[in-house]
Amino acid sequence: MPAQAARARVGASRVGAAREGTSRLGAACEGAAQVGAVSTILGSCLPTCGEGHTRKPRVRPPPAYTHLTMPGIVLVGAQWGDEGKGKVTDLLAERADAVVRFQGGNNAGHTIVRGRQTFKLHLIPSGILHKNTLCVIGNGVVVDPKVLTDELDELRRRRVDTRSLRISANAHLIMPYHMMLDHAGEAKLGKLQIGTTRRGIGPCYADKAARLGIRVQDLLDEKILKKKIVAALEPKRLSLRPFAKDPRLDLQTITEEYLTYGHRMANYIADTVRLVHERLDAGQTVVFEGAQGALLDIDHGTYPFVTSSNPVAGAACVGAGVGPKDIDEVWGVIKAYGTRVGAGPFPTELDGDLADEIRERGGEYGTTTGRARRVGWIDLVALRYAAQINSLTALAVMKLDVLSGFDRLCVCTRYRGPEGAEFDDFPYHQTMLHHVTGEYVDLPGWSEDLTEVREESDLPAAARDYLQFISDFVGVPIALIGVGPGREEVIWTEAGAGMAGSGKAASAAA
Ligand code: GDP
Ligand code: IMO
Ligand code: MG
Numbered sequence: 001m002p003a004q005a006a007r008a009r010v011g012a013s014r015v016g017a018a019r020e021g022t023s024r025l026g027a028a029c030e031g032a033a034q035v036g037a038v039s040t041i042l043g044s045c046l047p048t049c050g051e052g053h054t055r056k057p058r059v060r061p062p063p064a065y066t067h068l069t070m071p072g073i074v075l076v077g078a079q080w081g082d083e084g085k086g087k088v089t090d091l092l093a094e095r096a097d098a099v100v101r102f103q104g105g106n107n108a109g110h111t112i113v114r115g116r117q118t119f120k121l122h123l124i125p126s127g128i129l130h131k132n133t134l135c136v137i138g139n140g141v142v143v144d145p146k147v148l149t150d151e152l153d154e155l156r157r158r159r160v161d162t163r164s165l166r167i168s169a170n171a172h173l174i175m176p177y178h179m180m181l182d183h184a185g186e187a188k189l190g191k192l193q194i195g196t197t198r199r200g201i202g203p204c205y206a207d208k209a210a211r212l213g214i215r216v217q218d219l220l221d222e223k224i225l226k227k228k229i230v231a232a233l234e235p236k237r238l239s240l241r242p243f244a245k246d247p248r249l250d251l252q253t254i255t256e257e258y259l260t261y262g263h264r265m266a267n268y269i270a271d272t273v274r275l276v277h278e279r280l281d282a283g284q285t286v287v288f289e290g291a292q293g294a295l296l297d298i299d300h301g302t303y304p305f306v307t308s309s310n311p312v313a314g315a316a317c318v319g320a321g322v323g324p325k326d327i328d329e330v331w332g333v334i335k336a337y338g339t340r341v342g343a344g345p346f347p348t349e350l351d352g353d354l355a356d357e358i359r360e361r362g363g364e365y366g367t368t369t370g371r372a373r374r375v376g377w378i379d380l381v382a383l384r385y386a387a388q389i390n391s392l393t394a395l396a397v398m399k400l401d402v403l404s405g406f407d408r409l410c411v412c413t414r415y416r417g418p419e420g421a422e423f424d425d426f427p428y429h430q431t432m433l434h435h436v437t438g439e440y441v442d443l444p445g446w447s448e449d450l451t452e453v454r455e456e457s458d459l460p461a462a463a464r465d466y467l468q469f470i471s472d473f474v475g476v477p478i479a480l481i482g483v484g485p486g487r488e489e490v491i492w493t494e495a496g497a498g499m500a501g502s503g504k505a506a507s508a509a510a
Contacts, residue, residue: 109367140319305344
């Protein structure tokens, strides 16, 4: 077996390190030891398996059974976005050598709260606050260069060193006409609109697929840039007719504006695939930071009420230029309840006072658009589906603190459809999905404030039971629990503590 393959399988155990944990939460999945043992065996034969292969074998740290290593970790949203990915990425980035955004664009809004400072990042990876961590905007991301340069300016203004940023030369650019088309498309749909962020994401990915896209590298060559803009505009004449007189559509204006961005971005543009592989080959830790969430995935989400990229873990490979075997762990970030921005089915949605209360307590207003988020109970049918399509190896459950003070908490374990139909699994049919409602198990709530809790064992019994129920139902251990917006307001479970050398274990060792 080639060394690379053997190594990858070491890390690729679906249960991986997380299931080794002794914690109650971590113990959710049985059979872990067995998988780990197989990994150990594979791991121990690595040096000999590697001989005779031309590719330089990866110097990876000891096998996964020790649950100390995870060179390639993908972090994805496992609901409808805004789960707290920015915070978790920032935490993992402390011990990572690189953080790579692999899809989406500035439809994302990732929040990091550090002391009194709040950072809202849209394009720049959430590792940027760590000076020595390489931050990559991968080829799968769509880049609005105005937003990117503004974000860079703002970070510099706040004395954040941004020199570690690199942008893939192959990433596609959001152009002014993409934003116009996004607006126009939504307006045309009227009541049926998706509720996009109107950042031009869909039209940009559409151009990419139609091979009419303009890439970051095109900013470095005026002639090519102009030619490509002409080619991209041509088939859009009809749909852009309402904007015919808009100065933002003038060829010369766009070219000049984008050349200026190119000039400002030039030092950051790089062959990011090579940079990522250099780190992986050296056994370093690379965090792949997803945007949006599984249920907004264009293939697997609640189509057409989705975004135009694939926020699932598999897309990390495509959007960063690595293979599936470079991924060792997949963390799904979730909220302890549910939220959604924009239109589309949301089977556990709440309304009235209860919804308002959760929204206010959780500060559920969009990071990018400021829109009030729809809120609901946690949906374990959807979450189990998300665990499946992402191969989740661990969960990070954020915002548990928001649920303090409710007598009872509802947990959706099944859907009921029209005419009494019942669904244990996430329905594939759009019509069905629009008509199902949640069926719930009632769990006792807790009244204690959780924001000061740092140990799993100090959580109220009802909170631990709530987490245990989620973990058992989904079949994925919990590595991290969020109890407040601040970066220190987390609980590392035993399962999570050893992973990526982060959290308690690392702090203790440091
Ligand atoms: P992302 O898009 O997944 O990065 O999430 P957002 O940043 O859009 O939204 C998550 C919001 O929840 C942000 O305002 C975070 O500061 C906040 N947050 C993250 N974790 C916690 C937590 O454990 N408790 C509370 N109360 N807020 C949190
Ligand atoms: P983060 O990374 C929540 C939603 C929009 C809309 C749909 C399509 O912060 O979790 P788009 O502009 O992508 O064409 O809109 O997707 N959406 C998000 N919802 N969090 C996000 O990102 C989102 N990015 C897009 O509200 O319903
Ligand atoms: Mg967000």
